[in-house]
């Protein structure tokens with residue numbers, strides 16, 4: 009048993025009831041058209057500004073917070089909230105500065121010993137790797153980002169087509185929106201354009217404390233024909249989100265139950281603050297098939313939430329965490345020591361193929377980029393994604409050549425140095 013009550017049944021009931029209520033009131037097409045018209049009528053920034061001004065004029069922060077949660081719950085179905093949040097996330101990541109300020113990945117502290125005599129043929133350097141039973145041409149991963157809106161669907165298809173062409177793995181963004189509203193499934197489905205890639209479904213681990221269980225995990229995997237499920241751990245993000253789910257108590261046992269029951273591998277992933285050694289060890293013991301460290305030094309999610317904060321206080325609290333977290337290189341070392349045999353993925357602030365090479369030398373099998381691929385897809389579609397991937401692979405190949413590593417297995421064994 010994963011939970012005392014039957015979460016799947018509760019969910020279906022809720023979902024069916026909500027659907028029935030909505031259907032009684034008006035046809036689906038009307039709802040859809042009205043939602044579109046509403047959205048078209050006013051730009052995002054106007055809505056945001058007006059909401060902020062109304063709230064500030066009327067009452068203290070704590071009241072606003074409680075009322076907004078109640079109003080929101082009464083007025084819009086969950087799926088709308090998730091859609092809105094995903095739209096905000098794409099817009100903010102593309103338009104605002106959401107990078108860490110002082111904290112870096114820590115990768116800059118390392119270098120490879122340059123080999124004047126690598127005894128390798130550059131043309132024969134092999135960047136291929138096998139991960140979770142699937143062979144791919146590069147150790148690159150497009151990290152989990154999006155889904156749930158029309159814009160997200162377009163971005164996902166460009167990312168996936170690029171991943172297929174360049175031989176990369178890809179994660180979809182949190183699939184909660186489509187679990188709540190199955191009509192959004194298509195915004196995540198990319199198998200038709202990426203039949204061969206290692207593809208990851210994605211759900212927030214904390215949802216296992218909010219009525220989600222094995223049924224929802226199954227549905228996420230099946231919905232997109234995924235090879236594995238990523239459970240993301242985003243404690244800080246939930247904590248600074250006004251609508252966040254903050255109950256992370258007792259999660260480990262539930263993660264363990266999912267690892268046991270799900271027929272595909274489960275990957276534990278942070279979202280930009282890294283895993284400590286102790287957490288990596290417990291997750292490895294719980295049965296995760298891999299850990300994606302998603303460390304600090306790239307996209308700061310407290311900063312993203314700062315830009316969507318509805319009140320000055322929320323913005324200030326989120327802003328205070330700009331340089332919180334474990335740098336990517338440090339978390340990689342912690343995870344490698346805590347779980348010596350577990351496959352590791354590295355992400356968080358990876359900027360070029362030399363960073364990719366360093367992450368592999370620190371133990372990673374896959375190296376992921378999120379924000380960089382989002383900007384590439386937004387700017388130039390699948391061609392932009394392929395251009396970025398091929399550039400990264402070229403840099404990786406040269407780094408491997410000059411470090412004397414002819415393939416990924418050799419790179420895992422290649423030492424990194426911190427001083428001459």
Ligand SMILES: Cc1cc2nc3c(=O)[nH]c(=O)nc-3n(C[C@H](O)[C@H](O)[C@H](O)COP(=O)(O)O)c2cc1C
Nearest residue numbers: 151152153181182240302306307356357377378379
């Ligand atoms: C627009 C956007 C949306 C994201 N959504 C998710 C998500 O739904 N699930 C998740 O596990 N991580 C999500 N992430 C986090 C990334 O997968 C990644 O861990 C983080 O951004 C650090 O990588 P980066 O520095 O290369 O951007 C998102 C990142 C971006 C940029």
